[in-house]
Amino acid sequence: MKNSVRAAILGMGMSVPEKVLTNFDLEKMVETSDKWITERTGIKERRILRDGENITEHAIKAAKEALEKANISPEELNLIICATVTPEYIIPSMAVLVQDGLGAKNAGAFDLSATCSGFIYGLSTAKSFVESNPESKVLVIGAEALSRKTNWQDRTICVLLGDGAGAAVVGKSPDPETSRIIDFTIGADGAYWQLLTLKGGGTCYPPFDERLPKEEYYIKMKGREVFKVATRMMEKIAFELLERNGFTTEDVDLLVPHQANLRIIEYLRERLKLPKEKVYVNIQKYGNTSAASIPLALYEAEKEGRLKRGDLVLLVAFGGGFTFGGMLLRW
Ligand SMILES: CC(C)(COP(=O)(O)OP(=O)(O)OC[C@H]1O[C@@H](n2cnc3c(N)ncnc32)[C@H](O)[C@@H]1OP(=O)(O)O)[C@@H](O)C(=O)NCCC(=O)NCCS
Structure with missing residues (x-):
């Protein structure tokens, strides 16, 4: 090492x-x-x-x-x-x-x-x-x-x-013992692509293509279906990543999940049996900011003193496509 x-x-x-x-x-x-x-x-x-x-x-x-x-x-x-x-x-x-x-x-x-x-x-x-x-x-x-x-x-x-x-x-890393990206997992399941889309404006339906209804030029989502897959996948990623690196959920100092819905975050927290103080949430201020969500949360967690050098941090995200990803860090 x-x-x-x-x-x-x-x-x-x-x-x-x-x-x-x-x-x-x-x-x-x-x-x-x-x-x-x-x-x-x-x-x-x-x-x-x-x-x-x-x-x-x-x-x-x-x-x-x-x-x-x-x-x-x-x-x-x-x-x-x-x-x-x-x-x-x-x-x-x-x-x-x-x-x-x-x-x-x-x-x-x-x-x-x-x-x-x-x-x-x-x-x-x-x-x-x-x-x-x-x-x-x-x-x-x-x-x-x-x-x-x-x-x-x-x-x-x-x-x-x-x-x-x-x-x-x-x-x-200037000091890998206390600060490093330990491991990551990234994945996708394109079979679910129809659940979250922005079809208009690409090359299938170029801008102003009248074959496509106007609302397809905006993000559309089947929320309830997305919710079910999101909870299942985030839990799976979190456990896989911890297990293959020899950790249990008790080792986690802070979970920083994608901020899509507080109920999804709460579900994940309960499945991982983490106390509230070990889960970072700022969805109340920013809503779902997609790719910006995790960095906004990590940044504010550090600023608020919720992260200190050497902490074990677990990131988990999930999004349209579907795509998913997880990361373990020593802060
Ligand atoms: C979108 C989401 C908040 C909706 O919550 P929900 O509890 O699943 O609600 P439902 O879609 O079942 O809708 C329940 C009712 O509220 C209504 N409703 C939907 N949006 C509403 C709104 N903004 N205000 C008031 N009522 C609303 C629905 O029409 C429905 O009414 P009905 O029962 O008369 O048909 C939730 O499904 C969700 O967060 N999904 C995952 C989103 C996500 O993670 N997306 C990003 C992936 S990165």
Whole structure:
């Protein structure tokens, strides 16, 4: 262990839009209530981009903070991965806009589309990259502008989503005994693809294709069905990852799950038999921000003093596709 190169998160950053949309605001837009949203999802408010504001600005701001915390200059970056399903453009990628915004002139850059599991997919790629290129530094961003793909007349989805960006710099751990990415698992099950879709605007149904109903140009979800598979898969990933690394749930210091629904998080907490203080939740403030959800939660957990050096941290995510991912870290 001592001589081998192990990757670790060296610094994190986050940035969310200033504009807050509360459940009470939504009551004026669709037939819903603060009570329904709170009881069914745990969400109280979410952040929404204003007109003219773009999510890449937040991705860059989060990245600058992560670089500063890691004490790394943009020129030292070798790779930038942006996990997102809501980039500003199809071409160019969000990652190259971030590369330009940071002046990271030595970095390759690409976007990664894995819905809500995107940040774990990105961290997994970064770990593998760093451990095979020991001096390399990788910037992983999860950034979403879901409000731009939300049907604000569809109460089954518009109450759930929010915008935001989080970033992590991954590099060689200065002390692998206490701080490293231990292991990860990523997976997918495309058989479920019809349960969560955004069909319009791709190459099957290009923009303004009249064959497709207008609502298909926004995110659509069969929530109840997604709920069932999400709970099952998140539990499976968590147990598999712990067992194959010789841990039990009692060893976990903090579970940081994808923030899609407080009831899903509570289900997972109960199955893992974790006390409330060992599960991080900030869904009440941001809703489901897809690929940004895990980095926003990790960032705030650290800021609030819920994470300390050497803690065993378990990340678990699940998203449309379906995709799923889990990661074990020593913080
Ligand atoms: C979407 C979700 C919150 C809905 O909660 P639910 O308890 O499953 O609710 P249902 O879909 O069964 O709907 C129950 C009722 O509430 C109604 N309803 C749906 N959205 C509503 C809203 N925003 N306000 C008020 N009522 C609403 C439904 O129409 C339904 O009414 P009915 O019983 O008269 O038919 C929940 O299914 C969920 O979180 N699913 C997983 C989402 C997820 O994880 N997605 C992302 C993957 S990363």
